[in-house]
Amino acid sequence: MTALQHxxxxxxxxxxxxxxxxxxxxLDAIREDVxxxxxxxxADYIRRLIAIQRSLELGSRAVLLISMFPxxxxxxxxxxxxxxxxxxxxxxxxxxxxxxxxxxxxKIHSTTWEWDNASPADLWKHAHNExxxxxxxxxxxxHDLGYGLMRVDEEQPWSRAMLAQPLYNxxxxxxxxxxxxxxxxxxxxxxxxxxxxxxFSSGVKKVLRKVRRNALRDYVVHPLLSGPSAIPTxxxxxxxxxxxxxxxxxxxxxxxxxxxxxTFTKQSIEGxxxxxWYLRQMLGSANISGGPLLHIMTGNLSYxxxxxxxxxxxxxxxxxxxxxxxxxxxxYGLTYVTGxxxxxxxxxxxKIIRLSVPSTDQSYLRELDxxxxxxxxxx
Amino acid sequence: xxxxxxxSLGGLRAAxxxxxxxxxxxxxxxxxxxxxxxxxxxxxxxxxxxxVPETSSSATLVxxxxxxxxxxxxxxxxxxxxxxxxxxxxRSYSLTSPVRPDGSITVTVSVVPDGAVSTHLVRAAEVxxxxxxxxxxxxxxxxxxxxxxxxxxxxxSGITPVIGMLRASLAGLDDxxxxxxxxxxxxxLFGRELRAWAxxxxxxxxxxxxxxxxxxxxxxxxxxxxxxxxxxxxxxxPNGLVDAVVGLFEDRGWSHRLHVERFRPVAAVLGEGxxxxxxxxxxxxxxxxxxxxLVEGEDAGVLLRSGCRMGICxxxxxxxxxxxxxxxxxxxxxxxxxxxxxxxxxxINAPAGPCVIDA
Ligand code: FES
Numbered sequence: 074m075t076a077l078q079h080x081x082x083x084x085x086x087x088x089x090x091x092x093x094x095x096x097x098x099x100l101d102a103i104r105e106d107v108x109x110x111x112x113x114x115x116a117d118y119i120r121r122l123i124a125i126q127r128s129l130e131l132g133s134r135a136v137l138l139i140s141m142f143p144x145x146x147x148x149x150x151x152x153x154x155x156x157x158x159x160x161x162x163x164x165x166x167x168x169x170x171x172x173x174x175x176x177x178x179x180k181i182h183s184t185t186w187e188w189d190n191a192s193p194a195d196l197w198k199h200a201h202n203e204x205x206x207x208x209x210x211x212x213x214x215x216h217d218l219g220y221g222l223m224r225v226d227e228e229q230p231w232s233r234a235m236l237a238q239p240l241y242n243x244x245x246x247x248x249x250x251x252x253x254x255x256x257x258x259x260x261x262x263x264x265x266x267x268x269x270x271x272x273f274s275s276g277v278k279k280v281l282r283k284v285r286r287n288a289l290r291d292y293v294v295h296p297l298l299s300g301p302s303a304i305p306t307x308x309x310x311x312x313x314x315x316x317x318x319x320x321x322x323x324x325x326x327x328x329x330x331x332x333x334x335x336t337f338t339k340q341s342i343e344g345x346x347x348x349x350w351y352l353r354q355m356l357g358s359a360n361i362s363g364g365p366l367l368h369i370m371t372g373n374l375s376y377x378x379x380x381x382x383x384x385x386x387x388x389x390x391x392x393x394x395x396x397x398x399x400x401x402x403x404x405y406g407l408t409y410v411t412g413x414x415x416x417x418x419x420x421x422x423x424k425i426i427r428l429s430v431p432s433t434d435q436s437y438l439r440e441l442d443x444x445x446x447x448x449x450x451x452x
Numbered sequence: 453x454x455x456x457x458x459x460s461l462g463g464l465r466a467a468x469x470x471x472x473x474x475x476x477x478x479x480x481x482x483x484x485x486x487x488x489x490x491x492x493x494x495x496x497x498x499x500x501x502x503x504v505p506e507t508s509s510s511a512t513l514v515x516x517x518x519x520x521x522x523x524x525x526x527x528x529x530x531x532x533x534x535x536x537x538x539x540x541x542x543r544s545y546s547l548t549s550p551v552r553p554d555g556s557i558t559v560t561v562s563v564v565p566d567g568a569v570s571t572h573l574v575r576a577a578e579v580x581x582x583x584x585x586x587x588x589x590x591x592x593x594x595x596x597x598x599x600x601x602x603x604x605x606x607x608x609s610g611i612t613p614v615i616g617m618l619r620a621s622l623a624g625l626d627d628x629x630x631x632x633x634x635x636x637x638x639x640x641l642f643g644r645e646l647r648a649w650a651x652x653x654x655x656x657x658x659x660x661x662x663x664x665x666x667x668x669x670x671x672x673x674x675x676x677x678x679x680x681x682x683x684x685x686x687x688x689x690p691n692g693l694v695d696a697v698v699g700l701f702e703d704r705g706w707s708h709r710l711h712v713e714r715f716r717p718v719a720a721v722l723g724e725g726x727x728x729x730x731x732x733x734x735x736x737x738x739x740x741x742x743x744x745x746l747v748e749g750e751d752a753g754v755l756l757r758s759g760c761r762m763g764i765c766x767x768x769x770x771x772x773x774x775x776x777x778x779x780x781x782x783x784x785x786x787x788x789x790x791x792x793x794x795x796x797x798x799x800i801n802a803p804a805g806p807c808v809i810d811a
Contacts, residue, residue, distance in 0.1 A: 105782060108782065108784070111538070113535070113537050113538045115538055116538030116539075117538075124487055127479075127483065127484055127487055128487060131484060170766065171765075171769070174766065174769070175538075175539060176535070176538055176539055176540060177540040178535075182795065183769065184769055184795060187479075188478060189478060199759065202760070202764070202765035202766060202767060203765040203767045204759075206760065206764055206765055207759065207760040207762070283478075286477045286478070287477065289474055289477075290475055290477050294471060294475045295475060298471075347762075350762070385763070385764060385766065
């Protein structure tokens with residue numbers, strides 16, 4: 074099915090088409106179990122979390138009103154950073170995935186949610202839910218593979234500009250929310266003429282409006298409200314945004330870039346069955362291991378594999394399905410890629426650095442080998 | 453002088469609102485106020501103050517609406533949005549209270565077999581719960597001036613809007629006949645109150661116990677109320693009863709004196725497929741229920757949004773205005789009654805009966 078076949082050892086060579094469909098059925102059954110038991114306690118979970126996050130934000134912003142006192146600055150900045158991370162990850166990302174649409178609460182719904190991020194919800198939902206989640210790790214289709222800037226897979230062609238990709242990645246990390254917004258505008262698609270001018274410029278307008286509003290809030294209104302503490306409050310807001318950017322960037326790198334994650338060719342997904350789609354999600358994602366706090370702070374993207382298999386199941390349930398999913402990997406001899414946060418972040422960075430230089434092309438090497446062998450012994 | 457002060461106050465207020473909005477974007481100041489004052493002016497909610505059992509399968513809920521609630525006219529109804537098992541469901545209920553000085557209102561709910569909302573409200577709702585509240589609505593109310601002679605023909609929980617009218621206006625009504633049907637004497641909602649009024653001579657009450665005596669016919673109604681021709685009449689109950697009364701009044705040419713209220717049918721027709729109406733475009737297609745709404749719509753030339761076309765991206769969500777759909781992946785049925793606007797994914801839902809889509 075795959076670019077996997079380019080690899081020396083295909084990780085799915087041992088699976089028959091029947092196996093693949095059987096995997097699909099088992100995953101459907103896991104999904105079904107969650108749907109059947111989904112109810113009040115899940116609804117209570119997301120409402121409680123939203124209340125906690127909003128209270129934390131209000132509290133932190135209140136403390137920052139006197140941020141000229143260093144302890145207030147520290148407490149307020151830590152609180153605001155955590156609040157922004159929760160808002161983007163466990164709440165915003167998951168609500169916009171439709172994970173909570175089943176509650177039929179118009180205030181917690183994918184069609185009405187807007188988040189504290191430069192990318193407006195509708196642009197983000199298109200780029201993320203419709204493209205990335207549908208074409209996960211398909212080379213040339215899933216632009217999350219290096220965001221069109223970087224080479225994160227051996228199969229992607231190298232160009233000289235990529236020598237600087239560790240630097241781009243670092244800068245992108247610092248301003249990640251703007252990076253996402255630019256990415257969601259699909260500039261590449263527009264330049265290639267596959268996106269109309271009207272659509273593109275209306276997107277640009279939406280992004281600018283959103284950026285302006287968020288900047289006004291964080292860098293003007295709250296500092297001014299702090300009176301004599303204006304400068305420290307401004308610094309606190311900048312810090313919280315950067316902390317949130319670094320954190321979300323790191324978590325997201327862990328999802329698809331670490332070692333062991335597979336990619337796929339465009340042809341491989343033509344006529345893909347449900348089982349094959351599931352299999353692609355299984356092989357194309359990586360988890361982060363850790364405790365409950367890590368899971369909440371990553372928006373349960375620490376269960377990236379489970380999230381990609383079941384993007385619309387409530388995130389608080391990934392934890393309980395993970396052992397079942399992992400058992401399935403074992404049963405079918407597949408590798409469940411997981412590791413601690415530092416390990417996965419390092420692995421992703423290592424890949425970005427390694428691929429910034431052209432690969433030692435293995436097929437080329439093999440041809441050389443063959444040539445060597447054919448060479449007359451005494452030339 | 454006063455004008456200047458009040459307009460500059462208004463200006464100050466508007467400026468404060470703008471600052472608050474700028475400080476809370478992308479949320480609204482309201483989203484934070486909801487944390488502390490969910491029933492403040494401008495919201496549409498109510499807090500449950502008490503649950504008072506009526507019959508074995510019904511109860512009256514006493515509710516305190518948000519500040520600024522518009523007083524109702526007895527006979528009108530409200531829509532309650534209740535979270536049952538985490539899912540917000542909406543139902544209409546008649547108000548059974550007169551307008552009260554303390555601003556509280558009551559609705560009386562009877563458990564409907566398999567009725568998720570009614571069962572929840574009667575059996576599981578707890579004092580302090582907050583529900584969504586919309587209304588009041590409806591023109592099933594007493595006429596003004598009050599009629600000299602009034603007749604109320606009701607059955608089952610069809611008595612609920614009528615009890616509200618009687619509680620509010622009985623003092624002003626000289627001649628009232630109530631013909632009420634219920635399965636047994638014990639099933640008569642507000643039985644004690646109605647019988648007390650009857651024994652005080654304030655109303656004439658005719659109880660019909662259908663388990664023993666069968667359903668009331670229009671012939672019997674004419675015999676029971678010989679001066680039917682002279683009475684302003686209100687009828688409320690199951691469709692069978694209301695249809696019969698409407699038929700009788702039409703035949704006699706008395707329709708202008710008849711007021712009716714029907715119960716909203718809660719269960720949609722379930723089947724293998726059905727006609728799908730795309731309300732905005734005006735297209736209607738006959739679907740056999742084997743293909744998703746998205747495909748049916750596209751084939752009929754309706755512009756529908758979509759993304760993954762496999763149920764994961766939620767790029768295809770539109771409101772189901774009415775009818776039933778079936779999730780092609782697991783067979784789960786989603787039902788909407790008029791006004792519900794349940795949001796559904798068109799790419800994985802196929803019609804499971806006639807349905808109307810807002811697209
Ligand atoms: S098109 Fe993606 S969920 Fe329907």
